[in-house]
Every structure is written in structure tokens, then in C-alpha cells.
Amino acid sequence: xxxxxxxxxxxxxxxxxxxxxxxxxxxxxxxxxxxxxxxxxxxxxxxxxxxxxxxxxxxxxxxxxxxxxxxxxxxxxxxxxxxxxxxxxxxxxxxxxxxxxxxxxxxxxxxxxxxxxxxxxxxxxxxxxxxxxxxxxxxxxxxxxxxxxxxxxxxxxxxxxxxxxxxxxxxxxxxxxxxxxxxxxxxxxxx
Numbered sequence: 473x474x475x476x477x478x479x480x481x482x483x484x485x486x487x488x489x490x491x492x493x494x495x496x497x498x499x500x501x502x503x504x505x506x507x508x509x510x511x512x513x514x515x516x517x518x519x520x521x522x523x524x525x526x527x528x529x530x531x532x533x534x535x536x537x538x539x540x541x542x543x544x545x546x547x548x549x550x551x552x553x554x555x556x557x558x559x560x561x562x563x564x565x566x567x568x569x570x571x572x573x574x575x576x577x578x579x580x581x582x583x584x585x586x587x588x589x590x591x592x593x594x595x596x597x598x599x600x601x602x603x604x605x606x607x608x609x610x611x612x613x614x615x616x617x618x619x620x621x622x623x624x625x626x627x628x629x630x631x632x633x634x635x636x637x638x639x640x641x642x643x644x645x646x647x648x649x650x651x652x653x654x655x656x657x658x659x660x661x662x663x
Contacts, residue, residue, distance in 0.1 A: 483504060483518055487528070487529050490503060490507060494570070496529070499570070500522065501519070504525070529571070530574045533572070534575050534588025534589045535587065535591075536588070537561070537575055538589075541595045544559070554648065554652055557595060558617075558621055561622065562628075565626070565628075569629055572629075576622065600613050603658065609658050609661065613655060620651060624644060
């Protein structure tokens with residue numbers, strides 16, 4: 473029987489906050505149960521298992537990130553859109569390190585139709601339309617952008633850029649300039 477007052481949404485919101493505090497990889501049903509001063513068994517009325525909790529937190533993270541990316545890209549094109557969406561990823565990572573980690577959790581099908589992951593992909597494809605890439609080139613470019621949008625903040629959060637000059641902000645801006653230049657001069661596929 474579900475504990476009165478607990479809902480799946482309430483548990484997922486608390487798990488998201490907990491992930492930001494302790495890290496997504498440290499998030500457990502035991503830690504979540506402690507938050508509510510209940511036994512882990514009480515959570516099973518709302519959440520199937522740890523994978524179900526992680527999936528729900530990951531989908532929440534992706535939806536929050538997608539909402540911000542949609543807003544940032546609206547009315548922008550080309551480099552302006554690229555920089556806006558890139559900054560959304562970096563800012564989200566800084567504000568919500570646990571949710572940023574959760575957004576990379578491997579999700580299993582079936583998933584909600586218009587989930588945040590699909591929406592982020594759609595925004596990224598829209599950015600790339602401004603660079604006149606064909607479908608294959610756009611897929612390759614999306615993978616490059618994902619590597620930078622996700623990889624740079626991950627390394628920055630880990631302190632990897634705090635040991636040398638110039639500062640991380642300078643390198644971030646130069647990286648975005650370089651991405652724009654690469655996308656404008658995308659090499660033609662020789663296969």
C-alpha cells in the first residue's frame with residue numbers, strides 16, 4: 473500500500489535534488505528512503521527498482537535540459553544558436569551536476585514519445601540546418617557537438633581545466649568559435 477503523502481513525482485523530484493547533492497552515481501533507493509524517513513520497501517509502491525528510479529531521474533533531467541535548449545535556440549540561427557545551446561549544456565552542468573550526469577544514463581525502450589532526449593536532438597538538428605549539411609554530415613556533426621556539449625562540462629566539473637591558463641571560459645569560447653568554423657567548412661565524405 474502506498475504511503476500517504478508520497479507520490480512518484482515527489483520521489484523523483486527528491487531524487488533529482490539528491491543527485492545534485494551527492495552525485496547521480498551515488499543515488500540509491502536507501503538514500504532516497506532516508507530523505508523521507510521511510511523504509512526502502514515503502515518506495516516500491518511508487519518505484520519498481522533502482523533502474524526505474526534512475527530512468528525517471530534521467531528523463532526529468534533530459535526534459536529540463538531540453539526545455540532550456542528550446543528556449544535558448546528560439547529565434548536564433550547559425551553560430552548564435554550554436555553558442556546559446558552549448559551554453560545551456562554548460563550552465564546546466566554547473567547548476568545541476570547530478571542531473572547533468574543523469575542525462576547520460578542509458579535509457580531502455582520504450583520511452584515517452586516526445587522525451588527530452590528527442591527534443592535535444594531536434595534542437596541540435598535545427599542548429600545544423602543553418603550550416604547546410606546533408607543528413608550523414610549532420611549526424612556526424614551532431615556527434616561532434618554532443619562530444620563538446622557534454623565532454624567539456626564533464627571535464628570542467630572534474631577540475632581538469634583548473635591547473636593551467638588560459639581559464640576555462642576563454643577555452644570554451646575558443647572551442648565554440650572552432651566548432652562554428654568546422655561546421656562552416658565541414659569536410660565532404662569521401663566514402
